[in-house]
Amino acid sequence: MKIVLINPPHTAIGSRVPDDHLPPLGLLALGGPLLDAGHQVRLVDAEFGPMPLPALVEDALGDGPDSILIGHSGSTSAHPTALQIARMVKGRAPATLVYGGIFPTYHWRDILAGTEAFDVIVRGEGEATIVSLIEALDRRRPLADVAGIAYRDDLGRPFATRSAGTIATLDDYRVGWELIDHRRYSYWGGKRAVVMQFSRGCPHLCNYCGQRGFWTRWRHRDPKNFAREIAWLHREHGVDLINLADENPTSSKKAWRAFLDAMIAEDVPVLIVGSTRADDIVRDADILHLYRKAGIIRWLLGMENTDEETLSLIRKGGSTASDREAIRLLRQHGILSMATWVAGFEDEGFRDLWRGFRQLIAYDPDQIQALYVTPHRWTPFFRIAKDRRVIQSDVRLWDYKHQVLRMTRLKPWMLFFSVKLIELAVQSRPKALARILFHRDPEQRHSMRWYTKMGRRVWFREVWGFLARDRRVTDGPTLAEFWGAPQDAEEESMVVMRPPRKPAEATVAISPGA
Known part of the structure; x- marks a missing residue:
C-alpha cells in the first residue's frame, strides 16, 4: 500500500523560534516496520516552514495514498491542527486516516464521537499495531481482529479492540531513517x-x-x-x-x-x-x-x-x-x-x-x-x-x-x-x-x-x-468540565485484559476501551 506519514506543524513557541529542527521519531518508528513489510512509505514533515496546511494537504495527496497516518510528539497541543488536517483531507481522497499518539490513545472515545475525520485510532505503541492494521485494510479483513486500535462500529459508535500490550523487545523494530x-x-x-x-x-x-x-x-x-x-x-x-x-x-x-x-x-x-x-x-x-x-x-x-x-x-x-x-x-x-x-x-x-x-x-x-x-x-x-x-x-x-x-x-x-x-x-x-x-x-x-x-x-x-x-478566560469551566471525568483508572494504556479462568474467580481488570 501507499502510505503517507504526516508530522503536523506545531504551534508551540519552542518549535517555532529556534532555527534547528529535529526529526519526528514516533512517525519514523512506524515507517521502519511498514517499509520492512513491503509498503511504500513517505514522510511529509510540515514543521519545516512551517508548511501551510493547504500545501501540506496537496503534498500528502499528491501520489494517491491508500492510508494517511497523522501523529505528533506534542500530542495534546497538536490535536487541533491534526484534526484540521484530517478534515481537509477527508472527502478529497479515499485514503484511510489513522491517528496515533498519547492524546488520542486516551481520548479515543471523544475523538471518534466528535468527528468522522479520523477512521482509526492507534492506542499505545504503534510499531506492531500499525503493520497489522495496514495488512487488515489491504486485505479487507475485519478491524475487530486487530489489537490496539479504536474505530466506529457499524452503528457509528466508538469501539476499541483488545489492548496490544507492550513491546517486549524494542530491538525487534527498527526506525525508518531512510525516510528523512x-x-x-x-x-x-x-x-x-x-x-x-x-x-x-x-x-x-x-x-x-x-x-x-x-x-x-x-x-x-x-x-x-x-x-x-x-x-x-x-x-x-x-x-x-x-x-x-x-x-x-x-x-x-x-x-x-x-x-x-x-x-x-x-x-x-x-x-x-x-x-x-x-x-x-x-x-x-x-x-x-x-x-x-x-x-x-x-x-x-x-x-x-x-x-x-x-x-x-x-x-x-x-x-x-x-x-x-x-x-x-x-x-x-x-x-x-x-x-x-x-x-x-x-x-x-x-x-x-x-x-x-x-x-x-x-x-x-x-x-x-x-x-x-x-x-x-x-x-x-x-x-x-x-x-x-x-x-x-x-x-x-x-x-x-x-x-x-x-x-x-x-x-x-x-x-x-x-x-x-x-x-x-x-x-x-x-x-x-x-x-x-x-x-x-x-x-x-x-x-x-x-x-x-x-x-x-x-x-x-x-x-x-x-x-x-494569547487570550485567557476569566470565568472558565472546571478542569473536569473542560476535559471530562478523570481517566486515571486507565492510566496504564497497554495493560492486556485477560479473561478469568473460572467465573467464580473472576476479577475486574480495567484497560482502555473496556
Missing part, C-alpha cells in the same frame, strides 16, 4: 541531529506525568545494538548529536553502564543530550566520568519544584538535597545541567515564588526551563486538580509553556511576569554569565551560548504573546 534527509535536521546550534530512545517508560510514580502510564513499564534497547546504531548514524549520515527522548534512560545502572561502555568502544565524536532524575546522577557518582567520555554533554533534570511539600504532593520521590548534589556532580564532571521548574502545582503566592527563586539560585544550574503545570486527564494529578478553573481554552496552548489553570492568589499577569523575572535573574546571574563567556571547554561554551541565544528569542516571543496574542 539528515542534512535538513539539526539541533544544538546547527549540529546534525536525530531523536532516539534507549528506553521506554519510567518506574517512578510522579502523579502528573503524562507519559509514564502510556508506556506502561520500563524497557530498554540492547546497549551494544543502540551504541552501534548511533555510530552508524554518525559514520553514514554525519549525525553529530543525539537527543534522547527517554523519560528515564538511566533507570537501570547495569544497562546504562553497558551502554556507556559500548559508546566509548565505538569511539565516535557524538554528543548526547537528554533528561533523567537527579537521584540517578547521585547514584552514579562513581561512573560519571564515563558519562562525559561516552558523549553526554547535558542532562535535563526533572526537578519540577523546589518545595518539599509540593514534591510530596506530586509524588516526585526526590529531594532538594539530591537535586543540588546532582547539579554539583554534573558540573564536576563537565556535564551541563538544565533544571526544570514548574509553577502552578499548588496555589502559590509571591512568597512561594520568591522561595522557589532563592532555591534555584542555591542549586546553581547551568540552565533552567520554567514551565506551567498542564494536567492530563489520564493522570492521578488530574483528579487532584479537577475542580480548579481553566483560564486557557485554546488547546493548542496546553504545551507546558502557557498557564492553563487559574490561581486564586495571583492573577495571570502576576504569575507570568514573576516567572519571566525568575528566568531572567537565574540565567543572568554573574556565575552563569561567566560560564557563558569564559568556560574552559569550547564545546560547553558553544552549548551555553546557543541556549542563551535561543532562550532570549523565546523569552521576548512569550512576553509578546502574553500581551498581544
Whole structure:
C-alpha cells in the first residue's frame, strides 16, 4: 500500500523560534516496520516552514495514498491542527486516516464521537499495531481482529479492540531513517541531529506525568545494538548529536553502564543530550566520568519544584538535597545541567515564588526551563486538580509553556511576569554569565551560548504573546468540565485484559476501551 506519514506543524513557541529542527521519531518508528513489510512509505514533515496546511494537504495527496497516518510528539497541543488536517483531507481522497499518539490513545472515545475525520485510532505503541492494521485494510479483513486500535462500529459508535500490550523487545523494530534527509535536521546550534530512545517508560510514580502510564513499564534497547546504531548514524549520515527522548534512560545502572561502555568502544565524536532524575546522577557518582567520555554533554533534570511539600504532593520521590548534589556532580564532571521548574502545582503566592527563586539560585544550574503545570486527564494529578478553573481554552496552548489553570492568589499577569523575572535573574546571574563567556571547554561554551541565544528569542516571543496574542478566560469551566471525568483508572494504556479462568474467580481488570 501507499502510505503517507504526516508530522503536523506545531504551534508551540519552542518549535517555532529556534532555527534547528529535529526529526519526528514516533512517525519514523512506524515507517521502519511498514517499509520492512513491503509498503511504500513517505514522510511529509510540515514543521519545516512551517508548511501551510493547504500545501501540506496537496503534498500528502499528491501520489494517491491508500492510508494517511497523522501523529505528533506534542500530542495534546497538536490535536487541533491534526484534526484540521484530517478534515481537509477527508472527502478529497479515499485514503484511510489513522491517528496515533498519547492524546488520542486516551481520548479515543471523544475523538471518534466528535468527528468522522479520523477512521482509526492507534492506542499505545504503534510499531506492531500499525503493520497489522495496514495488512487488515489491504486485505479487507475485519478491524475487530486487530489489537490496539479504536474505530466506529457499524452503528457509528466508538469501539476499541483488545489492548496490544507492550513491546517486549524494542530491538525487534527498527526506525525508518531512510525516510528523512539528515542534512535538513539539526539541533544544538546547527549540529546534525536525530531523536532516539534507549528506553521506554519510567518506574517512578510522579502523579502528573503524562507519559509514564502510556508506556506502561520500563524497557530498554540492547546497549551494544543502540551504541552501534548511533555510530552508524554518525559514520553514514554525519549525525553529530543525539537527543534522547527517554523519560528515564538511566533507570537501570547495569544497562546504562553497558551502554556507556559500548559508546566509548565505538569511539565516535557524538554528543548526547537528554533528561533523567537527579537521584540517578547521585547514584552514579562513581561512573560519571564515563558519562562525559561516552558523549553526554547535558542532562535535563526533572526537578519540577523546589518545595518539599509540593514534591510530596506530586509524588516526585526526590529531594532538594539530591537535586543540588546532582547539579554539583554534573558540573564536576563537565556535564551541563538544565533544571526544570514548574509553577502552578499548588496555589502559590509571591512568597512561594520568591522561595522557589532563592532555591534555584542555591542549586546553581547551568540552565533552567520554567514551565506551567498542564494536567492530563489520564493522570492521578488530574483528579487532584479537577475542580480548579481553566483560564486557557485554546488547546493548542496546553504545551507546558502557557498557564492553563487559574490561581486564586495571583492573577495571570502576576504569575507570568514573576516567572519571566525568575528566568531572567537565574540565567543572568554573574556565575552563569561567566560560564557563558569564559568556560574552559569550547564545546560547553558553544552549548551555553546557543541556549542563551535561543532562550532570549523565546523569552521576548512569550512576553509578546502574553500581551498581544494569547487570550485567557476569566470565568472558565472546571478542569473536569473542560476535559471530562478523570481517566486515571486507565492510566496504564497497554495493560492486556485477560479473561478469568473460572467465573467464580473472576476479577475486574480495567484497560482502555473496556
